[in-house]
Amino acid sequence: MRHSQGTTTPQTILIVDDQQENLILLEAGLQDLATIITCHDPQQALLLANQHKPDIAILDVEMPHINGFTLCQKIKANPATQHTSVMFITSHNDFENESKALALGAIDFIGRPINLNVCRMRVSNHLQIKAQESLLADAYSALQKEKEHLHVTLNSIGDAVITTDQYERVTFINPVAQRLTGWSASEAIGQPVNAVLQLSDSSTNAPVPNPVSLSLREDRVISSTCNTKLTSRNSREYRVEDTTSPIKNALGQCIGAAMVFQDITESIAMATQMSHLANHDQLTGLPNRLLLHDRLCQAIARNSKAATKLAVLIVDLDNFKYLNDTLGHQAGDQVILLLSERLHSLCDSTITLCRIGGDEFALMLSDVDASSYIDTIAGQVAELVARPVPVDGQEYSLTVSVGISVFPDDATNEKELVHHADTAMYRAKSAGRNCVCYYSDEIQNAINNRFHIGNVLKRALEEDNLEVFYQPKFDLVTGELSGAEGLVRLRNCDGSIIPPDQFIALAEESGLIHQLGDQVLRKCCAAARRWQLMGKEIKVAVNIAAQQFSNSRFYDSVIDALQNTRLPARLLELEVTESALMHDFEQTQIVLQRLSQFGITIALDDFGTGYSSLSYLRFFPLDVLKVDRSFVKDMHSDNQAENIVCAIIHLAQSMQLTLVAEGIETRAQLDTLREYRCDEGQGYFFSRPLPESEFETSFIQAATVSPPLPTCQALSR
Template sequence: MLLSGPVNIVYNILIIDDNLQNVLILENILSPLGNIFFAESGSNALALVDKIKPDVILLDIEMPDMDGWEVCRSLKANSLYSDIPIIFITGHTEPEFERLALESGGVDFITKPFNAPICCLRVHTQLKLRQQNRLMVKAKEELQQLVNQVPMLVTYWDNQGHNLFSNDYSGLWFESLNSNIKGKHISTIFPDELSNAILKHHRHISSDALKYVVTVPQKGMMSFYEVFQSEMKSSAGVDGYLVTVVDVSEVKHAKQALYSEKERLRVTLNSIGDAVIATDIKGLITFMNPIAERMTGWRLKEALHQKIENVMHLKDSDTQQTLLNPLYIALREQRIVAMALNSQLTSLGGHVFAVEDSAAPIRNENGEVIGAIMVFHDVGEAMAMAIKMSHLANHDQLTDLPNRILLQDRLSVACSTAKSYGTKAAALLVDIDHFKYLNDSLGHRYGDELICLMAKRIRTLIPASYTLARLGGDEFVILMSDTNSVDACSQLASTLVEAMHEPFILDNQKFNVSVSIGISVFPNDAADAEELMRHADVAMYRAKQEGRNRFCFFSHDLENAMMERHHLETCLRKALINNQLFVHYQPKFDLQTNAIVGAEALARLVNDEGVCISPTEFIPLAEESGLIILLGKQVLNKACAEAKRWLDMGHAIPISVNVAAAQFTDSSLPCVIKDALLSHGLPAHLLELEITETALMVDAAEMQNRLSELTSLGIKISIDDFGTGYSSLAYLKKFNVDVMKIDMSFIKDMLNNKHDYEIVKTIISLGKSMGLVLIAEGVETEAQRYALIELGCFMGQGYLFSRPLMTIDFETLLLQNQLLEV
C-alpha cells in the first residue's frame, strides 16, 4: 500500500449448495483459509451476501429454486457485489458448462468429487487476487487524495495533446476543468498562452522535467504559471506527458511590487532635494544619494564602508569647532535626532554648505536597530531668501525705503530712547500736493517714477542717521531720532519745501511739484509712537488746508479739526453708500425776460443731526478721499431722473452737472453718462456737463479726445469758472465746448473794479466770437444784470433770481415762471 502498511486479513468464504454433504466437505477443506458461511438456496444466499460481505463465493450450478447461473447474474448485476469472485461447483465436465459459467461472470471451477489440495489452492488464489485488487483500489484512492491535496494542477496528456488525467474536477484552476475533460484536447481546456507553450515544449522535453513560466492575462490582470513538463516512457516508448502547473502569480506580483517599491525608493532618494546617507550600526556608510555625493564631494563607491565623520565634516558655523555627527546619537539613544543649529559641512573639495536636518535609526522587522540614516540639505539659499524676504517685508518695493512696518519699529525705539535720555524724536509726514491728479492724468508709470525721484531727492537732504520711509502712495515719513531742538525740525522742513521747487524731469519734460509737511514732536505732542504718527498726519492736513507747499506743526486744535474731518468723511461715505445724498437745483435765467432756461444740479449733505453741511467742506474732502467719482455718479443719476420727470410734466429744462477733475480723467465717464441717460430715458441734449478749465490743462490732446468722446453722446459741454485758470485763452480754441460760464469772482466786483469789468468784457467778447453760450455766475444785483446785458451776456444765475432749491421748491418756481410767461 502507498500510505498504510500491510495488515492481517481474515477472509469470509460463502458456500451456496443445496447438498449439505458438499457444504461440510468444502468447509473442512477451506476452513484454514477463513470464516466459512453457507446457504442452501440462491435466494437465501442473496440475502446473506449483504451481511457477511464474502471475499469469495463457491456456487453450485444446479439448485431447486434458482440455479447457479441466475444467482451469478444477480450478483454481477449489483454494483455492490459485482467485484466478488465466484467459483462454480459442478460435476459436469462438458465445455458448454464452462462457457456458460464464464459468461455469467464466474472466475474458476471446482469439480466434484472435490480434490482437497486443488480446491484449497483455487480458492486461495482468488482470495489473494481479491486482496491485491483491494490494495490497488486503496492505493489508487490514497494517491488520488494525495494528488488532489497537492497545491498544483497535475495533468497527464497523450502524444497528441488529449487529456488522460487531471487532479482538478471542480474548475478550481480553470473553469473549463469543471466537467469531464478526459479525452479532450489541451487547447480546449487551458488558456491559449498556456496550451500553446505546453504543445510547443512537447518536442523538446525528455524524461528530465522541463521548467518554464507562462504569463496569462486573466480578468484584467496578469497571472503567472510555473510549468513542469516531462515525458512518460514505457517499454513501448513515450506514452504521454506529465504536466504540472503551479500558480506563482502571488510570488511574481510580490516580487514585482518589491522591485517597484525598491525602484521608487531609489528614484525618490536620487531625485529629492535632500542629501541622504545610510550607515550600519557602526556608522559605516552603506548608501549615499547623488545630492549627498555632491555636497560631501565623495562618490558612493569611494565612501562605502567609510566612517560617516570621515565623509561628513561638520563644524559649528560660529566657533568652527568639530561637531559630533547626530547619527551616532540616533544610534546610541535609538531616536530621531535633529542637527545642531548653525552647522556647516565642508566638502572634500573645500566647499562650505550651511546644513540642517536630522538623523534617525533604522530598524528591522523585529524592531532591532540595524543602522541609521542621515538626511540633510543646504540651507544657504534658504537663509539668503529669508534675509531677502525679511527685507521685502520691511521695505517698500518701489523705492526700497523702509515701509510702515519697519518705520513703526523704529518710531517705537526712537520714542523709548528719547524718553530714557531726555531728548526728542520728531516725525515729518511729507505728502506730494495734487499727486492723485498728476498720477491719473500722467499715468501710473510716470507717477511711480516721480515717487522714486522724490525719494532720492529727500534722501540727499537728510543725514544718514535719519530714517526715510514710504507709507504708500505719495506719503513719506522722516524720523528725526535723538534730536534736542524743535528748530532743527523747522529747518529741515523748510529745506524740503524749498528743494521741491526744482522741477522734476519725466520723459524729458519738466514737472513742478510741491509738498505739504506735517510735523509732530515727542514728547511735546505725543505720548507714544502711534500718537506721534497720527498727530503728524493731522499737521500735514492743516498744511494742505492752508494752501499747500508749506509745513505745519501739530496742535490740539489741529487734532480736533482732524476728528471733525473724520466724522465728515464718515457721514459722506454713509450717505453715498445708502444713496442719501441730496441734490438741490439752482435755476438759470434769461437776463432779459426772467424766464427759466436751465438748472444746475448741486450736491447737498445733511449729517445725522439734520444739519446741512456746506459743499465747500465735503466736496474737497470727497476729492481727497477718492469718493468724488461715486458722488458725481450719484448726483448725475439723481439729476437725470428729475430732469426726465420735469420733461414728463411738460418742462424741457436742460440740467447741468458738475464734473470734477478726477471724474473727467476717469476712462469710464462716457459709459457712466450713457447708462444714466438710458436708464432714466432722458434725451441727451437736455444734459450739460460743467468742467472746470483747470481739468483741461493737463494734456490738451488727450482732453480734446475725451471731450469729443463725450460730445458724441449728444450732450453739451460747459467750461465752469472760466477766467480763473492759467492757460484758458491759449487752450480754449482747441476744445469743442458749447457753454462758457463766467466765474462769480469777476461778477461780484465788476461794477466796482475796472480790472474785473474788463475781464468780464473780454470773456464775453471771446465767447461771442467763438459762438459759445455765455452764462454769468453769482448775479446778485440788478445793476450787475443790466451791465451783463449791455456787454452781450444774456444768461445768468445767482441770488438775484434764486438760491439753490430743493426739488419741490424748484418745481413750484417752474410753475410760477410758466404762469408769468403766459
C-alpha cells in the first residue's frame, strides 16, 4: 500500500487493484489531481475508506476474495463512505459488468488497457463535480442554519411579527402575534391579513386601514400611533404600536410585507398611572401643585374672557407639626385625610381643592362675581377645620391661616396669583394664626423693598463695597480695650445704612451668605493687621452664620484670610450662635476643632437664648461665652434675668471660659456685672459700632486713650 499527497487540493482518491502495475500507473498519472491512496487488498481497502472517506474510489472489478462489485456494495452501505463516488476499471465493451456497476451506484468506468489521458479527464471531471457538490452542500447547510436562526429569532423576540405575500395573505406569524391575534399559525397562514388583524381607533372604535395594505400600496414603511387597538379573535383588546415594511427581492420587486407590532397596553396603563401620580397627591388623591398650575392657566383664560374674577385661597393648618410629632405620622395622615374630605364637600363646578404641601391646601374659586362669596368660602373652611378631629379615641381641634389672592386685582398670571396668596397666608401666620388675610399693596411694597435690598446686596458683594463697623470690647476690671467686634453694614443707594436684620436673612435664603461671610472676614482680618502694624494688637471678632459651616471651603477660606493679610491667628475670634452649633453637629464640631487647633479663638454668641444645653458645651472647643443683651437689659427690672446672668457667669468661670456681656447701656448694669466678676463687656455705654476710620481715630491712633471706665483694683479674678 502506498500514499501520494497532492499539493493543490484536499480531495482524496482511493485506488484498489490486485495488480501492482495498475496501481503504480494510476498513481503516477493522477497524483497531481488529488491525494492518492493505493491498496491491493479489498479488505484493507474497506478500512482505508472508512478512515480517509475518499471523494472517489477506483475499483478493479476482478479481484480475489472480494471483487469490485462486492467492495462497492460495502462502501455504499457504510454511512461514513456512502457519498464516495465509485469508478470501475473494466475491459472495453464489457456491457454486462458496466450495467451491474451502474446498478450498484458507479458513476463512470476506466477502460482497460488504461489510457491515462482519458482516465485523467474522467477523474478530473468527477473531482470537480464532487467539489461543486461539497460547495453546494455547504451552501445549503449554511442556508438551513440561517433559516433556522431566523426562525428561532422571530419566534423568540418579544415583538409580534406577521409577514404576507404581495396579495396580503399571511405567510408567517410568530408565537407573540398568535397570542395577540388569537390565531394559530396553521389557521392564519394563507388567510387575508385583514381577517387576522382586527385594528381600530382606541378612542372612537372606528376601523383603521390595515398598515400592510398601505405599505404594499404606497411601497413605503408605515408606522402607527399608540391610538391603535387590536381586537383578538377571542374579543380581547390590546393597545399596539406597529411598523410595517415592504419585502423586496434581489431585483427590488415587492413580494410582500412584514409587520412588527408591540403590546403597549401595560405601558399605557403605567403612563396613565404615572401621570395621575404626578398630578395628584398620593394620600388624598386631590390635585397637587402641578395640576393646580394647569387648572389655573385654563381658569384665568376663561375668567378673562367672561370678565369674572378668580380667587386662590392658600389654607395652612396651624401647629400641625406639633400634632404630627406628638401623635405620629400615621395619625397625622388620618387627620389630613379627614380634613381633605371635609374641605372637598365645599367643591362644586367652580371650586377646585388641591393639596400642595404637607399641611397646606389650596382652593381655586372661579367665576367669582362678589368678594362676599370669597369671605363665605373662607369662613366655611375655617369652620370645617375647627370641628373636633377624632384620633385614637380622642378629639383634637385645629385652626387654619388662610391667604387670599384675587385675579385680576392682585395678579396677572397663575404664578403671581399663587405666590401672592402664599404671601398673604404667611402674613396671617405672623398675625397670630387662625385668621384670614388678603393680599395687599402693603405686602407688595414689602416684597419690592426686599427685592431692592437683594439687588443692593448683590451689587455690594460684586463691587466689594460691604462696610464693617467695629464696636469695642473692654476689660471690666482694668478698663482697657480688649478687642472689637466687626459688624457688617450695607449702604443703600441714597447713602443710608440698611440694618443687618433686613439683609442677613436675605443673604442666607439666597445663598449669598458664603460670599458675604468671606468678604467680612477678609476685611476684619485686614483691619486687625493694620492696627497691629500701628502698634495695637486688638483681637477682632467676626460673626459666623450657621450656613457657612455647610460650605466645604469654609475652613480654607478662614485660613486664606489670615495668611493673605498676615494676621496672627491669636488676633481672630469667630463668634457662632447656639443654633449654628446644632445646625450640623458633627460637621461643625470638626471644623471648629481644626480652627481652634490653628490658634483661632471660638466664642459662643447670644448664650442663653437658644438651646442652652450644657451637655453640648463639652463637645466644642469654646473659649468665650457672650451673655445675650436681652438678659443684661432686664437685669434690674427682672430678678430672673439677673439670676440667669449670674448663673452664666459662674458657669463660664467653672469652665474657665472668658465671659463677655453684650448690650451694656448704663452704669448700673456695668457695676452689677463687675460685681459678679464678668470679664469683658461691650455696649452703647462704651461706644456704638463705629465705621473703621472713626474706630481707628478713637481707639487706635491716639497716643494715649483714657479708659472709659475707672479700673477696679479691688476686684481680682
